[in-house]
Amino acid sequence: MSDLISARPCPEMLDYLSRRRSVPVASLCDPGPDVAQIQAILKAAARVPDHGKLFPWHFLVFEGQAREAVGGALRRAWLAQDPQAAPAKLDLESARFLRAPLVVGVISRLRPAKHPAWEQALSAGAACQNLCLAANALGFGTNWLSEWYAYSPVFRKEIGLDERDRVAGFVYIGTMAKRPEERDRPDISVLTTRWTPGAVVNRGDSYDRSGLPSLSWLDVSSD
Ligand SMILES: Cc1cc2nc3c(=O)[nH]c(=O)nc-3n(C[C@H](O)[C@H](O)[C@H](O)COP(=O)(O)O)c2cc1C
DSSP: OTTSGGGSOOHHHHHHHHHOOOOOGGGEESOOOOHHHHHHHHHHHTOSOOTTSOOOEEEEEEETHHHHHHHHHHHHHHHHHOTTOOHHHHHHHHTGGGGSSEEEEEEEEOOSSSSOHHHHHHHHHHHHHHHHHHHHHTTOEEEEEOTGGGGOHHHHHHTTOOTTEEEEEEEEEEEESSOOOOOOOOOGGGTOOOOOTTOOOOOOTTTTTTSSOOOOGGGSOOO
């Protein structure tokens, strides 16, 4: 078992995770991963915690010409929500997938199973993050985005999704042209409670900051 990373320390991995950053799409350029690298990235993405071995996700790979071809769907989807859109705006929206050499859509597809939908959705999120980390390990920059088209019924249908599918993310992958700047990170001490009976739970600085009732999971639609 000594080949398992959990069986031997890997300080490089922790060091990387402590410094990891998404790369803005404007800073992602050619070259992207080659065929073998894409395979390796997808394989790592599929190796995530998955309660019940349901594989409740699948991948849509957009590379080469496909990034251009999907532009028609983006154009029609934008037009559906903004019928007066100027041609320049439509050109801009239709070029979204051309911003990086590779875009992988991670799609959450709930399986009929006793395992909760929530857990199946979390597994899709883990697949997105594994996908990013695997691409990063190969030296590529990544950005996990949803953007408007992930929620556009027209776009979703045009790329072959149905009502059981939900976009977990479109992961943009490419060579990093510019190192991203650091970004504020939370103080984990205000987000962490070493629980004891009667402990006051640290929920983070932003919790109930406005004094308004906070969003409850009961209020979140499950559609
Ligand atoms: C599900 C999901 C969807 C996201 N969608 C967007 C998006 O549409 N646009 C955006 O700017 N960032 C989006 N992000 C945030 C970026 O992936 C990224 O986390 C952010 O730019 C901060 O960079 P960091 O990963 O270095 O902290 C999304 C993150 C998640 C988890």
